[in-house]
Amino acid sequence: MPEQPFQSEGAIAGSGAGGAGGAMEPAAGEARTLEPQPPAGPAPRGPQDTGPPGPDPSAASAQERPRSLWSDAWQDLCRNPVFISSALIILFLLFISLWPSAIASGSPLKCDLAKAQQGSAPGHPFGYDGQGCDVYTRTVYGARTSVAVGVCATLGVAVLGSVLGALAGFFGGLWDSFLSRITDVFFAIPVILGGLVLLSVVTSNSIWPVIGFIVLLGWPQISRIARGAVITAKQHDYVQAARALGASNSRILLRHIAPNAIAPVIVVATIALGTYIALEATLSYLGVGLKPPSVSWGIDISAASPYIRNAPHALLWPSGALAITVLAFIMLGDAVRDALDPKLR
Numbered sequence: 001m002p003e004q005p006f007q008s009e010g011a012i013a014g015s016g017a018g019g020a021g022g023a024m025e026p027a028a029g030e031a032r033t034l035e036p037q038p039p040a041g042p043a044p045r046g047p048q049d050t051g052p053p054g055p056d057p058s059a060a061s062a063q064e065r066p067r068s069l070w071s072d073a074w075q076d077l078c079r080n081p082v083f084i085s086s087a088l089i090i091l092f093l094l095f096i097s098l099w100p101s102a103i104a105s106g107s108p109l110k111c112d113l114a115k116a117q118q119g120s121a122p123g124h125p126f127g128y129d130g131q132g133c134d135v136y137t138r139t140v141y142g143a144r145t146s147v148a149v150g151v152c153a154t155l156g157v158a159v160l161g162s163v164l165g166a167l168a169g170f171f172g173g174l175w176d177s178f179l180s181r182i183t184d185v186f187f188a189i190p191v192i193l194g195g196l197v198l199l200s201v202v203t204s205n206s207i208w209p210v211i212g213f214i215v216l217l218g219w220p221q222i223s224r225i226a227r228g229a230v231i232t233a234k235q236h237d238y239v240q241a242a243r244a245l246g247a248s249n250s251r252i253l254l255r256h257i258a259p260n261a262i263a264p265v266i267v268v269a270t271i272a273l274g275t276y277i278a279l280e281a282t283l284s285y286l287g288v289g290l291k292p293p294s295v296s297w298g299i300d301i302s303a304a305s306p307y308i309r310n311a312p313h314a315l316l317w318p319s320g321a322l323a324i325t326v327l328a329f330i331m332l333g334d335a336v337r338d339a340l341d342p343k344l345r
Contacts, residue, residue: 073339083335089328097144104140108133108295117311129300129314130307139317142297145290146325149207149214150277156215157276158269161222166261168223169230170253176227183220191217191279192286199288210289214276225268229261236260267337274329281322297322 077083096103111133119127126135168179194217202209233239234257242252283289284298292299297318304314 073336076339077335080335080339082331083339086328086331086335089324090332093143093147093325093328096140097147100140100144104137106134106137108138108141109293110134117307117314119311119313126317127311127313129304130311131303135300135314135317138295138300139297139321141295142300142318143321143325145207145294145296146277146280146322149210149280150273150329152207153211153214153218153276153280154269154273156211157218157222157272158265160215161219162226162262162265164219165223165226166230166253166258169227170234170249170257179223179227183223186217186220189217192282195279195283196286196288199283202288205291205294207290207294210280210283213283214279218272218276221272222265222268225264226261229264230257233257233261263340267333267340270336271330271333274326274333277329278322278326 111131112128113132115128116130116132117128121127124134124136126139129135129138164179168176195213198213198216199209230253234252239252239256242256247256280289281296281298281301284291284296285302287302289298290296300318301315301322304311304318308315
């Protein structure tokens with residue numbers, strides 16, 4: 001009889017366990033699925049991982065987030081030396097307009113005829129004008145009137161022109177045609193001639209008649225700009241999508257069109273602010289704008305013109321202040337235009 005091969009007890013036990021294990025495998029699988037799983041995320045770093053950690057996906061997504069037009073424009077303005085220099089000049093003008101006594105201790109209406117047309121003296125660096133008034137003090141206090149007229153007139157022109165132009169560009173039709181003909185009529189009126197005619201009958205010494213005249217003849221320019229910007233913006237896909245979702249005309253105009261059409265209005269209004277300051281000085285020089293005892297650069301230039309040979313300093317200082325102010329606002333407007341215009345990037 002052939003001998004059976006020798007099998008160890010371990011092999012027999014293993015075979016027995018294998019036979020029983022066929023029935024036990026599902027239970028073992030369920031036990032493995034009940035074990036806690038490690039949290040999702042980057043793998044733990046072992047002692048052998050000495051390199052730098054990998055990039056954080058959340059930080060990368062935050063860095064790749066697209067920026068808006070206004071944030072890009074602000075970053076461009078902060079790197080523009082023209083904007084920085086003009087903004088510093090304008091901030092200084094606003095400071096002396098609000099607190100002129102901080103750098104000028106005297107009164108602009110205090111004059112001494114005994115010192116008329118005299119040059120600079122201690123405490124009076126700009127000398128005296130033809131009436132014996134301190135030119136330095138009057139130049140400092142004149143900034144208040146000029147800046148107030150320019151800012152108030154610009155706000156009035158921007159609000160009135162933007163509202164009328166936006167309504168004409170959004171609704172179109174008869175309203176657009178009527179507004180276009182009205183603006184043509186106002187564009188045909190010469191500004192200086194209109195000021196001579198309208199302001200010559202005004203006897204008030206306040207700044208409001210001059211501001212009202214500037215708003216009356218200045219709004220058509222802003223209206224044309226706002227109208228064109230709204231017509232361009234309302235043709236975009238996001239406006240059509242908002243209209244398809246049932247948004248009202250007021251919501252579309254205020255929430256979707258206005259934020260995307262306000263940039264050219266801001267640029268034109270910033271440049272026009274300096275022009276309005278020069279217009280106020282011109283009207284005051286001609287005698288139909290602000291009148292004494294108001295303090296204005298235009299009034300001082302007009303009063304110093306007959307004494308230009310004997311006391312040129314009385315004419316040069318207010319003229320220089322006016323020129324620097326107008327130039328600062330024009331440079332600021334040019335810098336803002338370059339930053340907000342995507343075609344110039």
